[in-house]
Amino acid sequence: xxxxxxxxxxxxxxxxxxxxxxxxxxxxxxxxxxxxxxxxxxxxxxxxxxxxxxxxxxxxxxxxxxxxxxxxxxxxxxxxxxxxxxxxxxxxxxxxxxxxxxxxxxxxxxxxxxxxxxxxxxxxxxxxxxxxxxxxxxxxxxxxxxxxxxxxxxxxxxxxxxxxxxxxxxxxxxxxxxxxxxxxxxxxxxxxxxxxxxxxxxxxxxxxxxxxxxxxxxxxxxxxxxxxxxxxxxxxxxxxxxxxxxxxxxxxxxxxxxxxxxxxxxxxxxxxxxxxxxxxxxxxxxxxxxxxxxxxxxxxxxxxxxxxxxxxxxxxxxxxxxxxxxxxxxxxxxxxxxxxxxxxxxxxx
Amino acid sequence: xxxxxxxxxxxxxxxxxxxxxxxxxxxxxxxxxxxxxxxxxxxxxxxxxxxxxxxxxxxxxxxxxxxxxxxxxxxxxxxxxxxxxxxxxxxxxxxxxxxxxxxxxxxxxxxxxxxxxxxxxxxxxxxxxxxxxxxxxxxxxxxxxxxxxxxxxxxxxxxxxxxxxxxxxxxxxxxxxxxxxxxxxxxxxxxxxxxxxxxxxxxxxxxxxxxxxxxxxxxxxxxxxxxxxxxxxxxxxxxxxxxxxxxxxxxxxxxxxxxxxxxxxxxxxxxxxxxxxxxxxxxxxxxxxxxxxxxxxxxxxxxxxxxxxxxxxxxxxxxxxxxxxxxxxxxxxxxxxxxxxxxxxxxxxxxxxxxxxxxxxxxxxxxxxxxxxxxxxxxxxxxxxxxxxxxxxxxxxxxxxxxxxxxxxxxxxxxxxxxxxxxxxxx
Numbered sequence: 001x002x003x004x005x006x007x008x009x010x011x012x013x014x015x016x017x018x019x020x021x022x023x024x025x026x027x028x029x030x031x032x033x034x035x036x037x038x039x040x041x042x043x044x045x046x047x048x049x050x051x052x053x054x055x056x057x058x059x060x061x062x063x064x065x066x067x068x069x070x071x072x073x074x075x076x077x078x079x080x081x082x083x084x085x086x087x088x089x090x091x092x093x094x095x096x097x098x099x100x101x102x103x104x105x106x107x108x109x110x111x112x113x114x115x116x117x118x119x120x121x122x123x124x125x126x127x128x129x130x131x132x133x134x135x136x137x138x139x140x141x142x143x144x145x146x147x148x149x150x151x152x153x154x155x156x157x158x159x160x161x162x163x164x165x166x167x168x169x170x171x172x173x174x175x176x177x178x179x180x181x182x183x184x185x186x187x188x189x190x191x192x193x194x195x196x197x198x199x200x201x202x203x204x205x206x207x208x209x210x211x212x213x214x215x216x217x218x219x220x221x222x223x224x225x226x227x228x229x230x231x232x233x234x235x236x237x238x239x240x241x242x243x244x245x246x247x248x249x250x251x252x253x254x255x256x257x258x259x260x261x262x263x264x265x266x267x268x269x270x271x272x273x274x275x276x277x278x279x280x281x282x283x284x285x286x287x288x289x290x291x292x293x294x295x296x297x298x299x300x301x302x303x304x305x306x307x308x309x310x311x312x313x314x315x316x317x318x319x320x321x322x323x324x325x326x327x328x329x330x331x332x333x334x335x336x337x338x339x340x341x342x343x344x345x346x347x348x349x
Numbered sequence: 350x351x352x353x354x355x356x357x358x359x360x361x362x363x364x365x366x367x368x369x370x371x372x373x374x375x376x377x378x379x380x381x382x383x384x385x386x387x388x389x390x391x392x393x394x395x396x397x398x399x400x401x402x403x404x405x406x407x408x409x410x411x412x413x414x415x416x417x418x419x420x421x422x423x424x425x426x427x428x429x430x431x432x433x434x435x436x437x438x439x440x441x442x443x444x445x446x447x448x449x450x451x452x453x454x455x456x457x458x459x460x461x462x463x464x465x466x467x468x469x470x471x472x473x474x475x476x477x478x479x480x481x482x483x484x485x486x487x488x489x490x491x492x493x494x495x496x497x498x499x500x501x502x503x504x505x506x507x508x509x510x511x512x513x514x515x516x517x518x519x520x521x522x523x524x525x526x527x528x529x530x531x532x533x534x535x536x537x538x539x540x541x542x543x544x545x546x547x548x549x550x551x552x553x554x555x556x557x558x559x560x561x562x563x564x565x566x567x568x569x570x571x572x573x574x575x576x577x578x579x580x581x582x583x584x585x586x587x588x589x590x591x592x593x594x595x596x597x598x599x600x601x602x603x604x605x606x607x608x609x610x611x612x613x614x615x616x617x618x619x620x621x622x623x624x625x626x627x628x629x630x631x632x633x634x635x636x637x638x639x640x641x642x643x644x645x646x647x648x649x650x651x652x653x654x655x656x657x658x659x660x661x662x663x664x665x666x667x668x669x670x671x672x673x674x675x676x677x678x679x680x681x682x683x684x685x686x687x688x689x690x691x692x693x694x695x696x697x698x699x700x701x702x703x704x705x706x707x708x709x710x711x712x713x714x715x716x717x718x719x720x721x722x723x724x725x726x727x728x729x730x731x732x733x734x735x736x737x738x739x740x741x742x743x744x745x746x747x748x749x750x751x752x753x754x755x756x757x758x759x760x761x762x763x764x765x766x767x768x769x770x771x772x773x774x775x776x
Contacts, residue, residue, distance in 0.1 A: 174776065180772070195684040196618045206710045277663060
C-alpha cells in the first residue's frame with residue numbers, strides 16, 4: 001500500500017533558516033521533512049510521509065497575505081497531498097496566523113484537510129479554527145515533544161477516514177461547527193437530569209453555550225429627511241408575483257433586488273410573500289403591509305422624504321442562519337451605499 | 350387529581366369491516382371513519398395505511414394524533430373539539446399505543462412536513478415507528494387557507510376519536526398512574542424537595558402556527574396553570590406544522606416527554622407542581638405581557654426550578670430568552686429546550702436571541718442539516734410541494750423522486766420537547 005502524502009508548512013525559524021532577521025523571506029519549498037517534520041516522521045511511520053515542506057518567513061507572510069496564500073497553495077498543490085500539516089505554532093502570533101491562513105486557503109481551495117497545533121490563546125486559533133483541526137499545545141516550543149505525537153495521531157485518523165470523537169477526546173480546539181448526532185437519552189430526560197444537577201449545585205454541561213450577541217448601535221438621525229433618498233429592505237419575503245428568484249420559504253440561500261420604478265402600490269396581482277414562517281394571507285392580499293411602498297410614495301409626493309430608492313431588497317428571514325443573514329446584509333448595505341441611499345427602512349414580519 | 354392511562358399496544362394496522370383491536374392489530378372500518386370525518390369544505394377524503402418499514406412517504410403532513418378514549422372520569426378527550434369543555438386529566442383514559450392518525454393532502458401553506466416510513470428519513474421522525482392511518486384531504490380551489498387549515502385539523506381529531514372507540518373493549522397491556530397533588534398537599538408531602546414547574550411555550554403566530562387549549566386559540570390566552578395530566582387527555586392540540594421539524598403535533602402534546610420525565614423524578618429529586626402554559630405571539634407587547642405573567646406565576650408558586658420548552662425558532666427565540674431570563678432573575682433555576690439553525694455547514698450562530706443567563710440548554714439538533722431522502726414506492730399526499738415547503742429549495746425534488754431537503758422539513762425531527770435523541774455538539 002502506498003503511503004498517504006502529507007505536505008508540511010513551517011516558518012523560517014523551524015525551517016532552520018534563521019530567526020527574526022530572516023522573517024522576511026518569501027516561501028520556498030523543500031522535498032521531504034525539515035525540522036519538526038523529522039519528528040513527525042516517527043509518528044506517521046509507514047502509513048504516511050511528509051513529501052515536501054513549505055517554509056515562509058512570518059513577516060513576509062503577514063505583509064503579503066494574499067500573495068503568500070496564493071503562492072503557498074500553489075506549491076502545496078503540486079505535491080498532490082492527502083493532508084496538510086501546519087505548525088505547530090504554539091503561542092507565536094504571526095506564525096499561528098500564517099498557519100491558520102494556510103489552513104483556510106488549503107481547505108477552501110484544494111479541499112484538503114489540515115491539521116495544525118497552537119496554544120488556545122494564539123490569535124490564529126480564534127481566527128482560523130473553522131478550517132483546521134488545531135491540536136491544543138503548550139505555549140512554547142518546549143511543548144513540541146507532546147504536540148507532534150498528538151498532531152500526527154490525529155492526522156492519521158483523518159487520513160484513514162476514521163470517525164473522530166469530540167474535540168475534547170481528540171484534543172483539538174473546537175471549530176465552532178455544530179454537528180448533529182443521536183445521543184443515548186432523549187432530550188427531555190437530558191433536560192430533567194440537567195435541572196436536577198443545577199438545583200443541587202452540581203456540575204452540568206449545557207449543550208449550547210450562548211453566543212456573544214452582536215448588538216449594533218443605531219446611526220445618528222438623518223439631518224434632513226425631506227432631502228433623503230430612502231431605501232426599503234425586508235426579511236418578510238415580499239417578491240414579485242411568482243417569486244422569480246425562487247427565494248426559499250425558509251433558510252433562504254439568497255436575497256432578491258427588485259425594481260419599484262413606476263410602482264405606487266403593491267397588489268395581490270403584482271406581489272406576494274415567499275416567507276414560510278408567518279401567516280401569509282394578509283401579506284398576499286396587500287404586500288404593502290410588509291413593504292410599505294404605497295405610504296412611501298405618498299410621503300415622496302408630499303415632499304416629506306426626498307425620494308424612494310428605485311430598488312428594494314428582499315429575503316426570507318425564516319430559519320435563515322445568522323451567518324447568511326449577515327452576509328446578505330453586508331452586500332445589500334454596500335449596494336445601497338454605492339447608490340447614494342441616505343437611510344433605509346427595514347421591515348420584518 | 351389522578352389519571353390512569355391504560356395502554357393497548359398496537360403492532361399492526363389493517364382495514365376491516367369493523368373498527369376493533371385484535372391481538373395487537375388495529376382494524377379500521379373505512380366506512381365508519383369516512384362517515385365520521387365528512388366535511389363539506391373538502392372535495393375528497395381518502396384513507397391509506399402506512400406501517401413501520403413500508404416504502405411510503407407521507408407529505409405534506411399536517412398533524413399526527415394518537416387515538417385515546419376517556420372511559421371514566423370527567424369530560425372526554427380533545428375537549429373543545431371532540432368533547433365538551435369539561436375539565437380533563439382525571440379518571441381513566443385508554444390509549445391505542447403505537448397507532449396514529451396522520452393528516453395530509455393538498456398543501457395549505459409552505460409549511461407542512463415529511464414522514465418517511467423507511468430509509469434514512471425514518472430515523473428522524475417518531476412517526477415512522479407508529480402504525481398510521483393516513484387521512485388524505487383534498488380541498489377545492491379557492492377555499493381560503495384559514496378554512497382549509499381548520500377543516501383538515503378537525504378531520505384529524507375526528508378520525509382519531511372514532512378509531513379510539515376500538516379501545517373500549519380491548520385488553521389493556523399496561524397501566525400507568527399519574528397523580529397530581531394540589532400545591533398545599535404537594536408541599537406537605539415533599540417539604541424538602543425543590544419545587545419545579547414546566548413552562549410549556551405554545552406556538553401562536555397565526556395560520557398553521559396555532560395551538561388550541563380546550564378549544565381556545567392560545568394566541569388569546571394569558572399564561573395559566575394546568576395539571577400535567579390534562580395534556581394526556583388532549584387539552585392542548587396542534588394547529589401547526591410550520592417548519593415541521595420543531596412543531597408539536599397533537600401526538601406530541603398527548604405524550605409530552607418533559608411531563609413524563611419530570612414525573613419520573615417526582616417525589617425523589619423534585620416536587621413537580623404543575624405546568625405553566627404560555628404563548629408565542631408576534632408583537633413585542635404580547636411577548637412582554639406573556640413572559641411577565643409567566644414569571645409572576647412562577648414567583649407566586651414559589652418555584653425553585655423550571656424547564657422551559659420552546660416551539661419553533663427565530664421569532665420565538667425572543668419569547669424563550671424573555672421567559673428564561675425573567676425566571677433566572679427571580680432566582681428560579683432554568684433549563685431551556687430548543688433547537689438550532691446553525692446553517693447547512695453548521696458554522697453559524699444557532700439562535701436569533703441569546704443571553705448569558707441561559708446557561709443550561711438542551712438542543713434538539715441543527716435543523717439546517719441537509720439530507721437526501723430516496724424515492725419511495727408510494728407517496729401519500731404529493732411530493733410536488735418539496736421545492737416550496739420550509740426546508741426545501743428550488744430543485745429539492747429530483748426526477749427520480751428523491752428529495753434533498755433540510756431536516757427542517759421532516760415532521761418532529763428537531764422537536765423541542767426533547768421527544769428525540771437527536772442533538773448537536775460543537776466539533
